[in-house]
Amino acid sequence: MKTGFYSDPIFLAHDTGGHPENAGRLEAIAGRLAEEAVTEKLEFRAPRPATREEITAIHDADYVRQVEEAVLAGQSQLDSPDCILSPGTYEAALNAAGALIDAAVDVEEGRLDNAFVACRPPGHHAEQTHAMGFCYFNNVAIAAAMLTEKMGLERVLIFDFDVHHGNGTQHSFEHRKDILFSSIHQHPLTLYPGTGFAEEKGRGEGAGYTINTPMAPHSGDKEYLEVFEQVLLPAFREYAPQFIIISAGFDAHRDDPLAMMNLTREGFDAMTAQLKQLALESCGGKLVSALEGGYDYNALSDCVASHLSLLQADPE
Numbered sequence: 176m177k178t179g180f181y182s183d184p185i186f187l188a189h190d191t192g193g194h195p196e197n198a199g200r201l202e203a204i205a206g207r208l209a210e211e212a213v214t215e216k217l218e219f220r221a222p223r224p225a226t227r228e229e230i231t232a233i234h235d236a237d238y239v240r241q242v243e244e245a246v247l248a249g250q251s252q253l254d255s256p257d258c259i260l261s262p263g264t265y266e267a268a269l270n271a272a273g274a275l276i277d278a279a280v281d282v283e284e285g286r287l288d289n290a291f292v293a294c295r296p297p298g299h300h301a302e303q304t305h306a307m308g309f310c311y312f313n314n315v316a317i318a319a320a321m322l323t324e325k326m327g328l329e330r331v332l333i334f335d336f337d338v339h340h341g342n343g344t345q346h347s348f349e350h351r352k353d354i355l356f357s358s359i360h361q362h363p364l365t366l367y368p369g370t371g372f373a374e375e376k377g378r379g380e381g382a383g384y385t386i387n388t389p390m391a392p393h394s395g396d397k398e399y400l401e402v403f404e405q406v407l408l409p410a411f412r413e414y415a416p417q418f419i420i421i422s423a424g425f426d427a428h429r430d431d432p433l434a435m436m437n438l439t440r441e442g443f444d445a446m447t448a449q450l451k452q453l454a455l456e457s458c459g460g461k462l463v464s465a466l467e468g469g470y471d472y473n474a475l476s477d478c479v480a481s482h483l484s485l486l487q488a489d490p491e
């Protein structure tokens with residue numbers, strides 16, 4: 176299949192020093208991909224900065240200005256010590272969102288079958304009016320809003336397998352049914368950000384279109400796949416998405432230093448393969464996956480390389 180790969184040195188310019196979310200993550204991925212045959216078939220694409228109008232589909236204009244001004248003023252952090260700023264942060268964040276938008280448009284319009292966006296900063300914790308959890312702009316939410324509002328899609332599925340709850344994405348869409356948000360994550364009583372209980376199911380017209388499946392610490396492939404195959408996939412099939420976006424964080428891996436889960440690459444692969452199959456059945460394969468967390472270089476690069484080979488493999 177024709178799989179797009181969006182990345183760029185501009186994502187390295189968000190300099191967080193020794194913070195776990197650092198440029199070395201993307202360098203590790205690039206290093207691993209260079210060794211693997213998978214890169215031969217990828218369509219490499221460079222990002223462009225998202226426009227202010229695109230970002231404000233999700234974030235308040237005042238907040239966007241605040242991020243820009245904080246960077247220009249040389250502030251060292253935004254909203255919390257978790258969100259470090261450097262001179263390159265604002266441009267990197269705009270390009271991460273722009274890459275997601277371009278990937279979604281290229282797939283929706285058939286120039287690519289699917290795509291992976293290797294960007295940073297990540298996005299799924301970013302809220303309408305503030306930065307959170309290493310995230311400034313919610314890349315995935317911005318792309319989903321574009322698909323529904325500009326391209327007229329009526330059913331977009333966002334599945335978030337990052338070990339942390341995608342609070343920003345949920346809050347962006349929990350009142351809507353044209354975007355189904357589903358997150359599988361370590362139980363909120365045991366991990367940041369402390370939201371994502373099973374009882375959070377959406378509100379108003381969006382009731383039933385938020386699906387949270389918190390997992391007990393130390394869950395592994397078996398526990399994840401039971402929930403994924405028995406609870407989530409049937410719900411996703413019934414929704415019949417016209418487009419699938421994956422918030423692909425690989426920090427539920429057993430080697431990850433930030434959480435307490437025991438997933439292996441095989442567990443992530445099984446979810447990826449089944450999401451790809453669902454996309455083929457439901458929407459001609461339209462799927463965009465975007466990097467969120469994942470902080471062990473080896474586990475991260477191994478999982479991303481495998482994720483990419485599954486995305487680009489021809490269907491049997």
Ligand SMILES: [Zn+2]
Binds near residue numbers: 337338339424467
């Ligand atoms: Zn995470």
